[in-house]
Amino acid sequence: MSRAFTVAVAGQPNCGKSTLFNTLTGARQFVANYPGVTVEKRIGLFAHKGDRITLVDLPGTYSLTSYSLEERVARDFLLDESPDLVLNIVDASNLERNLYLTFQLVEMEFPLIVALNMMDIANGRGIDIDPSRLSDELQVPVIPTIGNRGKGKRELREAIWAMCVDKENHGSWVRVDYGEALESVIAPLEVKLSRQAHLASHFPARWLAVKLLEDDPEVRKLVTGAVAERDYRLSHSEQGKDSIDAGE
Amino acid sequence: MTLDELRVGQEARIVDITLSGAIGQRLLDMGFVEGTCVKIVRNAPLIDPIDLLVRGYHVSIRHAEAKGVEVEPL
Ligand SMILES: Nc1nc2c(ncn2[C@@H]2O[C@H](COP(=O)(O)OP(=O)(O)OP(=O)(O)O)[C@@H](O)[C@H]2O)c(=O)[nH]1
Ligand SMILES: [Mg+2]
Numbered sequence: 001m002s003r004a005f006t007v008a009v010a011g012q013p014n015c016g017k018s019t020l021f022n023t024l025t026g027a028r029q030f031v032a033n034y035p036g037v038t039v040e041k042r043i044g045l046f047a048h049k050g051d052r053i054t055l056v057d058l059p060g061t062y063s064l065t066s067y068s069l070e071e072r073v074a075r076d077f078l079l080d081e082s083p084d085l086v087l088n089i090v091d092a093s094n095l096e097r098n099l100y101l102t103f104q105l106v107e108m109e110f111p112l113i114v115a116l117n118m119m120d121i122a123n124g125r126g127i128d129i130d131p132s133r134l135s136d137e138l139q140v141p142v143i144p145t146i147g148n149r150g151k152g153k154r155e156l157r158e159a160i161w162a163m164c165v166d167k168e169n170h171g172s173w174v175r176v177d178y179g180e181a182l183e184s185v186i187a188p189l190e191v192k193l194s195r196q197a198h199l200a201s202h203f204p205a206r207w208l209a210v211k212l213l214e215d216d217p218e219v220r221k222l223v224t225g226a227v228a229e230r231d232y233r234l235s236h237s238e239q240g241k242d243s244i245d246a247g248e
Numbered sequence: 249m250t251l252d253e254l255r256v257g258q259e260a261r262i263v264d265i266t267l268s269g270a271i272g273q274r275l276l277d278m279g280f281v282e283g284t285c286v287k288i289v290r291n292a293p294l295i296d297p298i299d300l301l302v303r304g305y306h307v308s309i310r311h312a313e314a315k316g317v318e319v320e321p322l
Binding site: 062063065067068094096097100 | 269270273274277278279303304305
């Protein structure tokens, strides 16, 4: 039986996202809008081994904070639609900057695959990147590609499909260590947040904790909203208790 | 001193980002953090943008934004 999967394509501006998207999906594309905003939403399809894979091209963003419209659109799509997989296109000639977004995706605990694009430019600049070493470090598959020459297309399609059909498919276990000073604040916050059942079932507690420390306005709303709802439910339930922990 | 005061060819280390809000966040996201080295590629008085080399790539920013980046010349 044919299965259907959704894959979000994320990357920093100019990493070759659209080129790879076109390479993967060919002519089978259409354009829509994200709900409520005029940001273009490009959707494409490809079939692999009888399964149907839908790619959604997210706006190119340096990061996933909620400061710009593009970032909010990309982040909301990821959080609301929980795609089966996130394909992160990384510009190999600009690895350090590009990996910043990668680590944000890791932190959001999405099942992840990295396309290491612009390998020709990196090589031309004498930058030597070992994809399998990078894959070991990130604990996600890393596929080298040259988007405008279609190189890596077959391997990328196969890897995307393999990640989608894998039931054990999960995000990277890598955790960013923010150092003593921050970790001593993140850890207790993470514990408290993980006790908020309806928050913790949707969002990684550690990610919420980090975003609260950044004073991210959207996450603050999310968390205060969830806590207010819990208090409301507690005050309206006869026994005064339900399954939600009442800790701070 | 601040980034906008550097001359072409000068290199400096970022000491602090005093910009807040969306622009400050964007610079942080692009790797403008304390300790990072920047090199001025183009900077003409009153003409935006300033062209910089940071972490091996080019960035253009306005003088007004560069004023929000404290640096220490190298
Ligand atoms: N040399 C080289 N060029 C590439 C590669 N992949 C894409 N390009 C080129 O890089 C340019 C940018 O590619 P796009 O696909 O438009 O990048 P994007 O990430 O969609 O860019 P934005 O949507 O503007 O953020 C285009 O001229 C592509 O032809 C690659 O692997 N090597
Ligand atoms: Mg594009």
